[in-house]
Amino acid sequence: MTQGLFSDLLVIDCASFIAGPAAGTVMSDFGARVIKVEPPGLGDSYRNLFRLRGAGPDAIDYFWALDARNKESLALDLKDEAGRAVLHKLIARADVFITNFPFPIRERLGLRAQDVLPMNPRLIYASLTPYGEHGPERDRTAYDTTAWWGRSGLMDMVKATSDTEPALSMPGMGDHPTAMALYGAIVTALYKRQITGQGGEVSTSLMANGLWSNSCQIQAALCGYELTGRGERGARSAMTETYFCACGRQLLLAIANPGREWPLLARALGHPEWLEDELFATPMLRFANSAILTAYLEDAFLSEPWAVWRERLSAAGVTFGIVAQIEDHAGDEQVEANGLLPEFVDGEGLRTVDSPFQLAGEPKQPPRMSPSVGQHTRAILEEVGCSPAEIEALTTGG
Template sequence: MGEGLFSDLLVIDCASFIAGPAAATVMSDFGARVIKIEPPGIGDSYRNLFRLRGTPDDIDYFWTVTARNKESLALDLTRPEARAVLHALVKKADVFITNFPFPIREKLGLMAEDIRSLNPRLIYASLTPYGEHGPERDRTGFDATAWWARSGLMDMVRASPDTEPATSTPGMGDHPTAMAMYSAILTALYRRQITGEGGEVTTSLMANGLWSNACQVQAALLGYELTARPPRGARPATNEIYKTADDRQFMISTTNPARDWPALARALGHPEWLEDPRLDTPEKRLMNAHLVVGWLDEMFAKEPFEHWREVLSAGDITFGIVGQINDHIIDEQIAANGFFTEIQDHGLLTVDSPFQVAGEVKVQPRMAPTIGEHSRAILEEVGCTPEEIAALGG
């Protein structure tokens, strides 16, 4: 028995980019052995994303977070002898993850029926952009297209109806989708524990985008006519973004007008606002939101964010700073909760998977592998001769 809750599990990551592989990464955090299958020479195409961004440093930060803990086996799956190696691994694996387009799966013999026939206890995990069926079954897609744009999220988060839609950041929909895939795999493993049988689990970027946007999608399903987000000054001032004297932005978020408006007015030292006849009902406050926004803009611009953090915290007002990436490095709250974890033997931090299990300790992350770093050892493990290893490029 190795280290970690899942130390007896073998996961084959035969996927590319982020969402599918990241589900395997979470399993590896709890000790699962994950073998990453990637093409010789070029590796997983996800490796190219770092190069395309023109980053001058030599540490691929994309690969570091999503491929940690894994063993890389370089196989050209167009070759029968390479597929034979994969089949040997599948026969003793617990989970097989893929997101290859269906035409490629069919060509390489990676469909569920092909892989599961080798191992009835295997969990076959399939990720697609748009689902397993329908006219778009074979379409390629990324989280930017299938999760962010297609789901309506891209359209609905515009600052105003006239604002151009914003593109998503890399992995923004992939990592949440990975958690859905992880959940599906664990559900199937639990069923296997009860029945002894493996199975097939599926999820898609589009399904997860719809789930992320479910509140608004449900409204549409029930026939509600959703209006575009109103511009600043036409929406509640107690749910707005403001700028401070040190040029930081933060958001106030309230849900109970009867409690939150009086609390905010008192916290800011303006109890007279509560007597203003223009603001004595939620409806009037919305109608005159531009007045309140103007007052708050002027007030918040006079002091730095740390001042307002203390004032709003003392008044029990829900608020949050608009975080900037480098804030996280020195964030005491992040450090106190261990949301970053140190990579073994490298002294580098990486983003931890987003949950803990009481009584279970995650393994310390290992650095993501180079292309084919573990090929020889794995090929020897499945019984390949030195000549076969050489022929496979190991």
Template sequence: MGKRLLEDLLVIDCASFIAGPAAATIMSDFGARVIKIEPPVIGDSYRQLMKVPGMPTAEQDYFWTLDNRNKESLALDLKHPDARAVLETLIAKADVFITNFPGPIRDRLKLRAEDVMPLNERIIYASLTPYGEDGPEKDRTGYDATAWWARSGLMDAVRATPETEPGFSVPGMGDHPTATALFGAIMTALYRRERTGKGSAVSTSLLSNGLWSNGIWMQAVLCDADFSIRLQRGQRGALTELYKCRCGRWFMLAILNYQREWPLLTDILGKAEWRDDPRFATHEARRANSAALVALLEDAIALRDWSEWKPLFQQAGITFGPIAQPTDHLDCPQVAANGFLPEIENANGLRTVDSPIMIAGQQKRQPGMAPALGEHTRTVLADIGLSEAAIDAMIASGAAA
């Protein structure tokens, strides 16, 4: 097997929870060595997230398994002077340093860009914040639910009606696309380093990614669009609406090529006469009589299960999308064909979710299990030249674990 694309890179994951560490996970998928620094005893607080009320129960910590695969855990108390010396040695050897610690913590631990970058002129310092590097909220704490989902306007925009309560986001829903943005920033800086030999400080934030994800509506606001009307069911058009099958499964019609797909839909439904109905004969007529057409479509679609409708829509070439549930993907031929859920090495068939970036001719590594707290402390310390006695002393002092 050939060398993996990022195999020569050493990445220090000095971050917590999801968006920052997940950027390191993507790098690890392409072969980078990632050393995750965690506080002794408790480790990254992300290890505790599965205990939050409302999280699905499982024997495996799925949070940790997904976002920290392939990594080595180095348990260091960064407040201890001996641990600081180890960190600086690692920084001097590293290619990338990732952190999402709040500003005041970075100040106390001397982890700001101006502290880290003088130790290695080639290092890429990657910063993740909730609300951005500057401004009155630059040191505020936040998660993707607050900074990406709620603050960006996405939480409000997806409500079904003005009266519908705002809905909570899924854990990591904004963190993972933000991690992809941070990965892109890091790779851009590495490209610059190839050209100049110098490192860079790069950054992204949950809020900026939320605004980008909500970019169409934000651009509409910037263009003085009128948002005073929020459409009710059926007002978007009967051919771009949600429908429920007999079995209870919902799906979305997304028919925009009316001339081709409207006749196909009426044939599938066994309602060819609708094409000659003056209420539905033209696009303009269907728009004017949208509520009536929605009602007719609801009644027709409710006569069969999704397992019956899906192959008919597929064979006809109608644009649609099932409202999937996570379990749907376990045996999905499309997911399997693309390797989106690869097996974790030596994990008795346990699978994980692949990162969403593919490069032709570049094979990713088979995912490895996420590490136990401090699992690689001795290995990493030995790699940077500490003797066994020195490592024992660090552990005894509480500087490492």
């Protein structure tokens, strides 16, 4: 039996892949009971996606370990009337129902909001779509790489230069932020239910979250600004550029207040004479001579490894960061200090990535390994009142 702030909540994860299910994962971190509904046999199509990246037969399904942690698996064939009947019994007692099925599939399965909400007036129906609940593209399928990354303009703008080939997003890059939006919508609806006693429908989309992620640039366009692509290295500000260190690692300067930080940077690099150079005497001159200053900074940073610059720039109060690599996070002192990679209680030392917020006085649940397909089916069927004969008939019928 789970404990925690949401321990009295039952969440049905009737979704696939990442953005919808991950909202349920966050709820499970605070103790909600989350039942993952997936097809018998192969289960959710998100399973085994990791094999497309070359994982071997005995490798851990790292996608599934992340987004299905803490959940129970109920294997149901929702194309079958008997399978839907079991789901309806769960809906009747649930607090939250999460789905991202395309609307035509929801209609065929009787899982639209207007179908589900009458079964339980206190239910929160949480809908995740690629492009929104309305409009000519409401029935289109998509992933975050298309509806969040590509559609938002981020793919076009996040390039080294304006003529650089656009980069594809990484798996889950837009899904997990979108999951946080869906989680926020669910919790807002639960608060409304506390006031009114009534459930209702909430929704968000990958496209809406992509626009929000790129909203500073979109707002500029809405205000009539014509934004140009990024210029070549040396034409950009030297204060917001990446630089190689002697060890081969890269750091990133992010100096938004050069009036204060430019002197700190010059002294930390051991070049106080730059402060007397007429080429760099004012912000406008530093920008006009950015190519020269960039070259100076490149030479300076190449003189020492990252560990030295981390110490010097930190002591000086310069705003900077490392261009991190995936392997950096395990063992990172700052990550460890904030408990961002908790250990599975049943994972033999395996760790996972924590959801990105804390609530004072409400500890999260220690993460449990994700379930196998249908691992909890029989127990859940018994719980909703199915007799041994009914369970046998359901099992025999697939």
